[in-house]
Amino acid sequence: MKQNAANIYRDPVLGKQLIEAIHKQADEFMQKHGRKLNLMEVCGTHTVSVSKAGLRDVFREQIEFISGPGCPVCVTSHEDIDYMIELAKQPEVILCTFGDMIRVPGSYSSLAEEKANGHDIQVLYSPLEALDIAEANPTKKVIFLAVGFETTTPAIAATIDMAANRAISNYYVYTVHKVCPPVIRLLFNDPKLKIDGLLLPGHVAAIVGRNALEFIADEYKIPSSIAGFEPLDVLAAIFDIIRMINNDEANVTNQYLRVVTEDGNIAAQQMIDTYFEITDSIWRGIGNITDSGLVLKPEFKHYDARNLFDITVTASPKTKGCRCGEVLSGHIKPTDCGHFAKSCTPVSPVGPCMVSYEGTCATYYKYERKV
Amino acid sequence: MCLAIPAKVIAIDGYMAEVESFGNTRKVGLTLCPETKLGDYVLVHAGFVIEIIDEQYALESQAIWKEMIEHEAKRG
Numbered sequence: 001m002k003q004n005a006a007n008i009y010r011d012p013v014l015g016k017q018l019i020e021a022i023h024k025q026a027d028e029f030m031q032k033h034g035r036k037l038n039l040m041e042v043c044g045t046h047t048v049s050v051s052k053a054g055l056r057d058v059f060r061e062q063i064e065f066i067s068g069p070g071c072p073v074c075v076t077s078h079e080d081i082d083y084m085i086e087l088a089k090q091p092e093v094i095l096c097t098f099g100d101m102i103r104v105p106g107s108y109s110s111l112a113e114e115k116a117n118g119h120d121i122q123v124l125y126s127p128l129e130a131l132d133i134a135e136a137n138p139t140k141k142v143i144f145l146a147v148g149f150e151t152t153t154p155a156i157a158a159t160i161d162m163a164a165n166r167a168i169s170n171y172y173v174y175t176v177h178k179v180c181p182p183v184i185r186l187l188f189n190d191p192k193l194k195i196d197g198l199l200l201p202g203h204v205a206a207i208v209g210r211n212a213l214e215f216i217a218d219e220y221k222i223p224s225s226i227a228g229f230e231p232l233d234v235l236a237a238i239f240d241i242i243r244m245i246n247n248d249e250a251n252v253t254n255q256y257l258r259v260v261t262e263d264g265n266i267a268a269q270q271m272i273d274t275y276f277e278i279t280d281s282i283w284r285g286i287g288n289i290t291d292s293g294l295v296l297k298p299e300f301k302h303y304d305a306r307n308l309f310d311i312t313v314t315a316s317p318k319t320k321g322c323r324c325g326e327v328l329s330g331h332i333k334p335t336d337c338g339h340f341a342k343s344c345t346p347v348s349p350v351g352p353c354m355v356s357y358e359g360t361c362a363t364y365y366k367y368e369r370k371v
Numbered sequence: 372m373c374l375a376i377p378a379k380v381i382a383i384d385g386y387m388a389e390v391e392s393f394g395n396t397r398k399v400g401l402t403l404c405p406e407t408k409l410g411d412y413v414l415v416h417a418g419f420v421i422e423i424i425d426e427q428y429a430l431e432s433q434a435i436w437k438e439m440i441e442h443e444a445k446r447g
Contacts, residue, residue: 008430008432008433009432011433014433014436014437014440017437017440018436018440021439021440021443021444024443025443043373044373045373045374070373072373098417125417125418126399126400126417126418126419127417127418128398128399128400128418128419129418148373148417149373151373151375151416151421152373152416152417154403154419154421155400155403155416155417155418155419155421156417158400158402158403158419161402162386162400162402201373202373203373203374203375203414203416203421204373206375206414206421206422207421229374232432232433232436236432236436236439239439239443240439243443257425257428257431257432257435258424258425258426258428258429258432259414259422259424259425260422265403265404265421265422267402267403267404267405268403268404268421271402271403358374
């Protein structure tokens with residue numbers, strides 16, 4: 001395989017053919033049902049892929065793309081963000097985080113502001129780097145902010161495994177990990193949403209496997225397809241979904257065969273099972289969802305940053321007028337929010353959906369504004 | 372957030388590997404994909420290899436999609 005192999009997933013000729021095929025199927029749907037087709041992309045990276053490739057525009061008359069709660073930074077609750085900010089202020093702490101968390105506004109501050117105030121906050125690409133920092137600073141408490149879905153959780157679990165092997169005792173994680181199936185169920189049970197098909201997140205599926213997503217077809221009879229992130233990957237999955245809708249089929253198909261297998265990555269799943277257990281979790285704008293989060297098992301509590309300090313955060317007031325919650329649950333589009341592109345921009349964001357590079361509002365700001 | 376980068380494995384040292392992507396090299400962990408071999412194309416997420424890219428499927432996917440379109444065209 002050549003290094004420029006990515007180009008085969010951006011082939012314009014095949015892309016156009018796929019678009020035509022989708023147009024044809026979507027016309028068929030519209031004739032039959034007399035309305036546009038509602039397609040949800042659950043993954044924030046797909047929200048970006050769809051906009052970046054201009055697909056919302058290409059199918060504007062036929063397909064309503066609804067963005068789901070697929071950006072882990074965006075769904076992290078206000079309380080958790082306030083707690084992270086308090087952690088950064090504690091003595092002897094080096095707080096490590098992925099980049100997109102740093103500017104998310106909490107109730108009174110953000111990590112970026114606390115960094116400017118002199119607290120030791122480091123933006124890392126990988127939690128592996130946090131282990132090296134912990135080793136190099138034995139007198140400090142190095143805390144990694146563990147945010148993410150099934151794709152990211154195994155990486156965090158692996159660093160705890162490594163910390164044990166390397167006898168690093170000053171490495172901690174603050175976990176706000178979330179799992180996808182409960183929120184997918186919630187979306188399907190939402191009477192305000194009428195989802196005809198679902199574009200499934202390719203890299204979550206790489207970990208959990210296609211079989212783990214079968215419940216979508218079994219329980220809800222809604223067609224869905226696992227997609228990669230290049231334009232042709234997304235187009236092929238969209239085509240497959242509409243084809244199934246028109247044929248009255250409901251399956252979970254895999255259009256990301258080069259990465260996603262039936263059973264997923266077993267080593268990664270074992271890593272999650274070894275260190276984490278399921279718990280209830282609060283999603284920003286959505287509320288508490290039963291069994292939708294992951295926390296460290298009791299026997300690994302000595303790695304949990306929640307046990308380090310006596311911190312209490314009070315329930316925070318909601319940011320006035322911020323409609324991130326409704327955006328995340330697919331009820332409105334970013335453009336329906338009064339703050340959008342006026343008082344809320346990537347430079348000075350009001351809510352998290354405008355901060356993360358794959359937040360729905362940030363994506364709409366970058367790609368979907370018409371001049 | 373679930374972004375993953377395709378890269379080629381150019382060196383392996385125990386549970387760590389060196390990968391190359393568009394001219395950049397980087398050390399990544401193999402804990403989640405211990406079967407990774409030298410020369411494999413892999414997906415890297417948050418500093419860990421999360422999956423080996425199936426080369427055959429990677430090369431075949433275009434053919435599969437072309438077939439899908441041809442089938443659609445025949446349907447009329």
